[in-house]
Amino acid sequence: MIELENVCYAYGKEIALRNVNLKVSKGESLVIKGPNGCGKSTLIKLLNGIIFPTMGKYTYKGHEINEKSLKDNKFAKWFHQQMGYVFQNADNQLFCASVEEEIAFGPSQMGLSQEEVIQRTKDCMNLFGLEKLSKRPPYHLSGGEKRKVSLACILSMNPEVLVLDEPLAGLDEKTQAMLISFLKSFHNAGKTLIIITHNNELANELADRIVIMKESHDFNTEFSLK
Numbered sequence: 466m467i468e469l470e471n472v473c474y475a476y477g478k479e480i481a482l483r484n485v486n487l488k489v490s491k492g493e494s495l496v497i498k499g500p501n502g503c504g505k506s507t508l509i510k511l512l513n514g515i516i517f518p519t520m521g522k523y524t525y526k527g528h529e530i531n532e533k534s535l536k537d538n539k540f541a542k543w544f545h546q547q548m549g550y551v552f553q554n555a556d557n558q559l560f561c562a563s564v565e566e567e568i569a570f571g572p573s574q575m576g577l578s579q580e581e582v583i584q585r586t587k588d589c590m591n592l593f594g595l596e597k598l599s600k601r602p603p604y605h606l607s608g609g610e611k612r613k614v615s616l617a618c619i620l621s622m623n624p625e626v627l628v629l630d631e632p633l634a635g636l637d638e639k640t641q642a643m644l645i646s647f648l649k650s651f652h653n654a655g656k657t658l659i660i661i662t663h664n665n666e667l668a669n670e671l672a673d674r675i676v677i678m679k680e681s682h683d684f685n686t687e688f689s690l691k
């Protein structure tokens with residue numbers, strides 16, 4: 466479903482990814498690990514169509530993802546709905562006046578009926594216990610609360626692929642347990658997960674396959690689980 470062929474990415478003269486070859490199948494749960502600075506965040510930005518390969522090719526469900534293809538608004542909308550990305554820093558993602566509006570924003574952009582938008586918003590607020598915060602402005606929430614809101618926003622769009630960067634960071638134990646159980650059911654429903662984490666426990670619990678990025682920014686599929 467996701468394929469990177471000899472992908473390189475450079476920030477100016479700084480090469481962040483070199484010859485990355487990676488295939489992710491539909492329904493797979495992939496964990497990506499690697500040392501600081503090896504290119505994990507760059508890879509995630511690339512998978513989400515925020516940046517594009519300097520060289521090489523990225524295809525999603527057979528469609529090449531590049532600057533040109535994402536200039537087509539209809540295609541870009543479809544792609545961004547398919548690929549749910551939860552930013553590591555929630556402040557980059559939250560901009561509405563209330564938590565409720567923030568969560569409803571994605572579904573309302575998808576052309577769903579008003580009833581469906583309301584239902585999805587309620588379900589996602591309920592999943593993360595956000596009902597009491599529904600009228601609060603997201604930028605006045607605590608770090609952990611913001612993270613819950615940004616996760617709820619992405620899940621309300623019912624993405625095909627969920628891409629998470631250190632998903633447990635900043636969450637209390639109860640919310641961590643809830644999120645792990647949610648991610649398991651997301652995976653069991655046949656959806657695809659791509660998770661960057663240094664947390665071995667989380668990796669072992671969720672991964673079908675763990676991929677280690679080396680300092681040279683190449684991939685080395687070290688071992689497969691399950």
Ligand SMILES: Nc1ncnc2c1ncn2[C@@H]1O[C@H](COP(=O)(O)OP(=O)(O)OP(=O)(O)O)[C@@H](O)[C@H]1O
Pocket residue numbers: 476479480481499500501502503504505506507508
């Ligand atoms: N905006 C930028 N301009 C120039 N170089 C950058 C930029 N962003 C990242 N880099 C460089 O690209 C390389 C990969 O960075 P990236 O943030 O993808 O690594 P990472 O594996 O996510 O690191 P960490 O685990 O520390 O978050 C690093 O050498 C970094 O210095």
